[in-house]
Each structure stands twice: as structure tokens, then as C-alpha cells.
Amino acid sequence: MTRLPKPALWTATLALLVLGVALVTAVIPFRQIIDQQRRVEAAALELSAITTENGILEAEVAALNTPEEIERLAREQLGYVMPGDIAYVVLEPADEPTTTTAPPPITAEVPPEVPWYRAIWNFFTGADLVGG
Numbered sequence: 001m002t003r004l005p006k007p008a009l010w011t012a013t014l015a016l017l018v019l020g021v022a023l024v025t026a027v028i029p030f031r032q033i034i035d036q037q038r039r040v041e042a043a044a045l046e047l048s049a050i051t052t053e054n055g056i057l058e059a060e061v062a063a064l065n066t067p068e069e070i071e072r073l074a075r076e077q078l079g080y081v082m083p084g085d086i087a088y089v090v091l092e093p094a095d096e097p098t099t100t101t102a103p104p105p106i107t108a109e110v111p112p113e114v115p116w117y118r119a120i121w122n123f124f125t126g127a128d129l130v131g132g
Contacts (some may be wrong), residue, residue: 031129034129
């Protein structure tokens with residue numbers, strides 16, 4: 001085995017150091033860009049859902065402002081009747097025993113064990129930011 005001359009060894013060491021610094025300074029912003037892109041996509045989906053819900057609610061408000069809908073709600077929720085109508089009240093039998101059930105126990109989900117080489121790959125690709 002031949003030994004490298006001292007200047008070549010220093011040059012190789014310096015090149016490896018520069019390469020390592022360049023790699024580290026390139027990976028961190030890359031991960032941040034991936035994370036921000038995922039956040040933007042999630043915000044766009046949320047905006048779309050909210051816009052759809054707003055459209056549904058606006059249609060519901062428009063329907064609630066009609067006299068027919070006001071009359072229907074007054075009859076159903078408040079028990080109002082028009083003059084000349086006969087109102088009936090139906091009572092539920094109270095002799096049935098009530099039972100309650102306990103909610104199911106909450107179990108914590110344990111993340112699967114990831115091998116070290118997969119963890120390093122996930123770090124460099126940004127896959128660990130979304131848990132995949």
C-alpha cells in the first residue's frame with residue numbers, strides 16, 4: 001500500500017471537509033423546502049374544503065330566509081301552530097330503564113422501529129417530515 005504525499009493528503013482532507021459542509025448546507029434548506037411545500041398543499045386543500053362549506057352554508061342561509069322555511073322551522077322546533085290547527089303532543093314512555101356504556105379504552109399507537117440506514121435515508125429525502 002502506498003502512502004499519499006502530505007500535500008495530496010491535505011488536499012483530499014480539505015476536499016472531503018468542503019464536500020461535507022456543502023452536503024450539510026444543502027440538505028437542511030432542501031428539507032425545509034419540502035416541508036413548506038407540504039404545508040402549502042395542505043393549506044390549499046383546507047381552503048378548498050372551507051370554500052365548499054361556505055357555498056353550502058350560503059345556500060342554507062338563502063333557503064332559511066324564505067317564508068316557507070321559517071314556518072316549517074317554527075312548527076318543528078318551536079311547536080307553533082297556525083290559527084285553526086290542532087296541536088298534538090306525543091310523550092315518550094318514561095318506564096324504560098336507561099343504560100350507559102363505557103367508551104372503549106384509548107390505546108396509544110406505537111410507531112414501528114425504523115432501521116438506522118432507513119432513518120438516514122428518510123432524513124435526506126425529507127420522508128421523516130410526514131412520517132413516511
